[in-house]
Amino acid sequence: MNLTPDLLTRIIxxxxxxxxxxxxxxxxxxxxxxxxxxxxKILIDQFRPNESQTIKDYRVANHRAKTKxxxxxxxxxxxxxxxxxxxxxxxxxxxxxxxxxxxETPRIYFEKNYPKHGSLTNWMFSVGLKNYLIDxxxxxxxxxxxxxxxxxxxxxxxSFIFNSDKVVGYSEDEYCVLKxxxxxxxxxxxIKLRDKxxxxxVDTERVQRLEQINGSTDFNVVLDYSHGLGYLPAFKVxxxxxxxxxxxxxxxxxxxxxxxxFDQALxxxxxxxxxxxxxxxxxxxxxxxxxxxxxxxxxxEIRRVAGLxxxxxxxxxxxxxxxxxxxxxxxxxxxxxxxxMKEFSGIPTPPVGYLMKDVNVIKxxxxxxxxxxxxxLSSINMEFLSLTPLVxxxxxxxxxxxxxxxxxxSIAEDIVYIMxxxxxxxxxxxxxxxxxxxxxxxxxxxxINVPEKFDLLGSQYFVDEYGKLNTAGMSPCILVPLQKxxxxxxxxxxxxxxKRVSTIFELDPLPxxxxxxxxxxxxNKGISYKDFIISCNISHFVDMAISKYPAKESAKPFxxxxxxxxxxxxxxxxxxxxxxxxxxxxxxxxxxxxxxxPTNVV
Numbered sequence: 001m002n003l004t005p006d007l008l009t010r011i012i013x014x015x016x017x018x019x020x021x022x023x024x025x026x027x028x029x030x031x032x033x034x035x036x037x038x039x040x041k042i043l044i045d046q047f048r049p050n051e052s053q054t055i056k057d058y059r060v061a062n063h064r065a066k067t068k069x070x071x072x073x074x075x076x077x078x079x080x081x082x083x084x085x086x087x088x089x090x091x092x093x094x095x096x097x098x099x100x101x102x103x104e105t106p107r108i109y110f111e112k113n114y115p116k117h118g119s120l121t122n123w124m125f126s127v128g129l130k131n132y133l134i135d136x137x138x139x140x141x142x143x144x145x146x147x148x149x150x151x152x153x154x155x156x157x158x159s160f161i162f163n164s165d166k167v168v169g170y171s172e173d174e175y176c177v178l179k180x181x182x183x184x185x186x187x188x189x190x191i192k193l194r195d196k197x198x199x200x201x202v203d204t205e206r207v208q209r210l211e212q213i214n215g216s217t218d219f220n221v222v223l224d225y226s227h228g229l230g231y232l233p234a235f236k237v238x239x240x241x242x243x244x245x246x247x248x249x250x251x252x253x254x255x256x257x258x259x260x261x262f263d264q265a266l267x268x269x270x271x272x273x274x275x276x277x278x279x280x281x282x283x284x285x286x287x288x289x290x291x292x293x294x295x296x297x298x299x300x301e302i303r304r305v306a307g308l309x310x311x312x313x314x315x316x317x318x319x320x321x322x323x324x325x326x327x328x329x330x331x332x333x334x335x336x337x338x339x340x341m342k343e344f345s346g347i348p349t350p351p352v353g354y355l356m357k358d359v360n361v362i363k364x365x366x367x368x369x370x371x372x373x374x375x376x377l378s379s380i381n382m383e384f385l386s387l388t389p390l391v392x393x394x395x396x397x398x399x400x401x402x403x404x405x406x407x408x409x410s411i412a413e414d415i416v417y418i419m420x421x422x423x424x425x426x427x428x429x430x431x432x433x434x435x436x437x438x439x440x441x442x443x444x445x446x447x448i449n450v451p452e453k454f455d456l457l458g459s460q461y462f463v464d465e466y467g468k469l470n471t472a473g474m475s476p477c478i479l480v481p482l483q484k485x486x487x488x489x490x491x492x493x494x495x496x497x498x499k500r501v502s503t504i505f506e507l508d509p510l511p512x513x514x515x516x517x518x519x520x521x522x523x524n525k526g527i528s529y530k531d532f533i534i535s536c537n538i539s540h541f542v543d544m545a546i547s548k549y550p551a552k553e554s555a556k557p558f559x560x561x562x563x564x565x566x567x568x569x570x571x572x573x574x575x576x577x578x579x580x581x582x583x584x585x586x587x588x589x590x591x592x593x594x595x596x597x598p599t600n601v602v
């Protein structure tokens with residue numbers, strides 16, 4: 001479909017939208033209420049259609065974003081993808097064309113000079129990730145804002161993300177019309193009048209920026225740039241396939257399975273807040289003999305009927321004491337007029353007490369809220385992020401690590417796709433003049449590896465896992481790798497300590513074996529005396545080596561050496577220790593004669 005002037009006018013005026021606009025906007029907003037904590041007015045109407053508007057208004061006014069915390073945990077956990085051991089971005093710098101300035105190479109731009117964020121990776125995990133998780137149909141628009149610079153200046157393309165409610169016109173690979181907001185308009189007194197609407201119109205040849213004129217329906221073209229790329233410098237972030245509408249593909253977020261449970265959690269929590277207000281606070285009741293000054297304890301008053309030309313009165317409930325029934329003080333003190341209770345028998349005594357309230361419903365609602373959140377997290381195999389304790393009713397929470405890795409791997413593939421699309425478009429913007437050959441630009445473009453090893457589970461999970469396996473008597477071959485995982489997580493923020501612990505595991509010939517077991521193996525000649533010495537003194541030997549080959553002074557610090565080099569140093573320490581032991585044993589034998597030797601008997 002071509003973007004005709006007539007169609008563009010109707011899009012800007014709001015009378016036309018692309019065919020998939022309604023469904024993509026709905027998919028986006030369903031997740032947005034949980035991740036951004038916005039008030040779920042539509043949900044309240046859907047879940048409680050027969051409630052009065054007063055009750056609905058109360059729910060809206062007292063909404064609390066109960067599911068925002070778990071959603072933040074999901075984003076934070078998935079941000080660890082960049083910490084994966086095999087998260088690597090490669091740059092071919094050996095064969096860079098000579099006409100690319102050293103300070104303008106792809107590595108320098110994408111790793112150090114990326115606009116506003118320093119690096120493209122920072123942009124992806126600070127801006128891109130959350131928007132991708134919420135909105136699989138969001139558009140990433142790549143464009144350099146320094147198009148007005150000198151011809152010798154390298155373009156600095158950056159990434160702008162527009163959610164589905166702002167993508168008002170779209171035809172896949174052909175064009176997109178993106179709605180935004182520019183600086184606000186103010187009057188002469190500095191009072192804000194309105195936000196100025198902006199539209200970006202992007203196709204395979206040009207980028208135009210249209211700005212609203214004085215709050216009217218007219219727009220000025222303030223930028224008209226011919227990018228000359230020959231393709232649309234904008235794309236959908238994608239997710240899992242949902243459906244196709246005409247030639248456009250509608251994607252669904254990979255987190256969409258949390259929506260039913262998280263919606264139910266929000267509405268149940270709304271019920272919880274209402275019940276909490278009604279049941280948790282003590283309410284005192286008491287008898288009073290002070291009659292209402294307006295109705296003298298009758299509970300009724302006579303007033304003139306308004307709107308009549310002739311005087312006419314009517315009897316109505318007293319407005320001051322609510323008909324003499326249960327006037328309530330500001331502190332929940334219910335006062336009952338004794339004069340109105342004379343006709344009743346079996347009046348409760350004493351004359352003062354507190355209302356009895358059933359709080360079990362509050363406990364049940366609280367339990368259900370957590371249950372729905374747990375169920376939602378479980379639907380994406382991230383139940384380890386649950387708010388409930390790790391161990392409940394003596395049963396530890398199980399994590400299917402294979403399914404978790406499969407889920408996270410699909411997220412990682414999408415992240416790499418987004419970043420590679422951005423780098424590909426950016427490379428064409430920046431280097432199409434100095435490197436006109438397209439294949440050459442692709443060769444020097446960054447290559448991003450999709451990681452396979454993920455580090456999402458916290459150290460406590462591995463500690464619990466280790467405890468269970470150790471109690472079950474599992475082999476050290478299984479326990480030692482778990483110890484390494486625990487150490488790497490515990491000392492993530494102290495790389496030097498993490499490397500030291502890893503080196504100790506790496507060089508210990510008998511890891512995970514107790515001293516008694518080592519002595520038994522030595523007496524049975526199952527291990528060498530040298531291995532026994534190394535294993536018993538490995539921590540001390542590693543510390544000695546670190547001191548002898550420190551990081552700041554040595555050309556090659558001990559912790560950075562190859563395994564063979566480390567083993568040679570530790571082996572020398574073990575031989576030295578063996579000589580010390582042999583010398584000490586000789587001295588002891590000379591100084592303390594063996595009582596069993598007959599030559600020592602006097």
